[in-house]
Amino acid sequence: MKFRFVLAIIAAKAAIIFLRMINYGGTSLPGKIALLIYPGILKELSSSFKVIAITGTNGKTTTSRVIAQMLKENGIGYIANKSGANLLNGITTTFIEAVNIKGTSNVSTALLEMDEAAFNKIIEHLEPHVTVVTNFFRDQLDRYGEVYSTLNSVLTGIRKTPGSALVLNADDSLCASLGKDSGNKVVYYGFSPSAWNSTENTLNNDAAFCLYCKAPYDYENRVYGHLGGFICRDCGYRHPGSTVTCTGIEELNANHSRVKLDLDGTTVDTVINLPAIYNIYNALAGCACGIAMGFSHDSIIKALSEFEPGFGRMEKIKKDDKSIRVILIKNPTGFNQVLDYILNENNDENKSFNIAFLINDNAADGRDISWLWDVNIEKLGKIYDKIITAYVSGTRGPDMAVRLKYADFDTKKIKHVEDYNRIINEALETTPGNGTFYILPTYTAMLDIRYILKNKFKLKEFWE
Incomplete structure (x- = not known):
């Protein structure tokens, strides 16, 4: 056995222990140390695992959680980067944490969320058995x-x-273009035209024109953004059809969705253990992965109703008879879908709620926050009267306050508070019984407030 290989594992494991002793996640730096000592370590460690890779702009973490539950239902042990550390260093840390100093593990499946920009580099170190691609939207242009x-x-x-x-x-x-002439086995998923057709008139800024001939797309139905039944009338490139299909939405409420699915020709009714249209897509991606892996329909359906959401991804925290919802925002399309969810859940005349927008511009968030002006925050105008206070915070909290002002928010309701503890305490105090306090953070703001919430409400660590 190679000395540097063993040394890399020992050094990385020591780093994990030390960093977590001082309440630092230890999810990326140990992998970096290991790669510096032995650059081929990830390739060697991953060679004994069946790898499931999940990449794309939105929905990677939730899709991973759906697939994780399917693995459990099928009695398959696995390792996963639950922390969301999805760059090369983080994935290397995931493997090192799972193996002994000889590089062996008692499980042989790895469920790995991979950053879409780093995917090409990560793939040089491992070969997935299944690759799930969720979607492509504009995100962190810088x-x-x-x-x-x-x-x-x-x-x-x-x-x-x-x-x-x-x-x-x-x-x-x-996303569908990746399967065109690829030679790989492909399982497609999506909505049937009759299941959902958005009536909202939104601009399709991400993929309005055909990838092959640049003519504008027509749509048989539009779900949101550029997602839907697309067709190019000039060259014929069109929606490829789907093996896993949402054929109907029976219920959308604050906690779950009830849908009809077609799983490779079999129609089933099921509950998805998260609300909102965009989470139906994440569930469909998980189902399609289950079909690709040969899982039974029963295990797939059971997983949809029992999986746990990832930290900060529609995470619900109870405080007496009140709830906190932490929902990550990171690009215009995702933010718009979160706003749609909040609108849908607060159309009751008697409901009122608090909301906090925590906006950072650190490297992991993207330095350019001009994307806030591409979000249709004006749609909240339908429920302005139900908003008790709109808190803004983070390194770019004042920018968010300006954006709210230009969306015709009552400036008396906008409150700039830097202290996250104060925001949580004030918002919970004024949120009515059975009401909800929504926290909408960018990525690094989510890590910061999640740490406070973890200590306050005794939640799991973000890497668990």
Whole structure:
């Protein structure tokens, strides 16, 4: 056995223990240390695992949690980067934490969320058995560039893994293109035209034009953003059809969705253990992965109703008869879908609620926060009277306050507070019984407030 290989594992494991003793996550730095000592460590460790990779702009963590529950239902032990550390260093840490100093583990499946911009680089170190791609939207332009750059990066990575089964969003013209002429086995998922057709008139800024001939797309139905039944009338590129399909939505409430699904020709009714339209897509992605892996329909359906959401992804925290919902926001499309969820849940005349927008511009959030002006915050005008206080905080809290002002918020309701503890205490005090306090943070703000919430309400660590 190679000395440097063993040394890398020992050093990384020691780093994990030390960093967690001082309440630092220890999810990325140990992997960096290991790669510096032995650059080939991830390739060697991953070779004994069946890897399931999840990438794309939105929904990676929730889709991972759905698939994790399916693995449990099928009695399959696995490792996963639950912390969301989805770059090369974080994935390396995940493997090192799971193996002994000889590099062996008692499980042989790895469920790995992978950053879409880093996917091409990560794939050089491992080969997925299944690759799930959720969607492509504009996100952190200063880091990712335009959405086509991200698409091409993922495409390059997929071409390196001809043996990987692909699970692709058929409603996303960009994502669906990855399966065109790929030679890989492909399982598509999406909505049927009759299941959902949004009446909201929103601009399609991400993929309005055909990827192949640049003509504008027509749509048989639009779910949200550029997702839906797309067709190019000029060259014929169109929605490829789907193996896993949402054929009807029976109920959307504050806690779950009840839907009809077609699983490769079998119709089933099921409950998805999270609310909102965008989480139905995440559930469909998980189902399609289950089909690709040969899981039974019963285990797939059971998993949908029992999986636990990831930290900060529609995470619900109870305080007596009140609730806190922590919902990550990171790009215009995702933010708009969160606002739609809040609108849907507060259309009762008697409801009122508090909301906090925690906006940072650290490297992991994206330095450019101009995307806030692409969010249709004005739609909250329908329920302005139900908002008790709109808190703004974070390094760019004042920018968010300006955005709210231009969305015609009553400035008397906008409150800039830097102290997260104070926001939580004040908001819970004024939230009515059976009411909800919504916290909408960007990524690093989510980690900060999640740490406070963990201590206050004795929650799990974010890496658990």
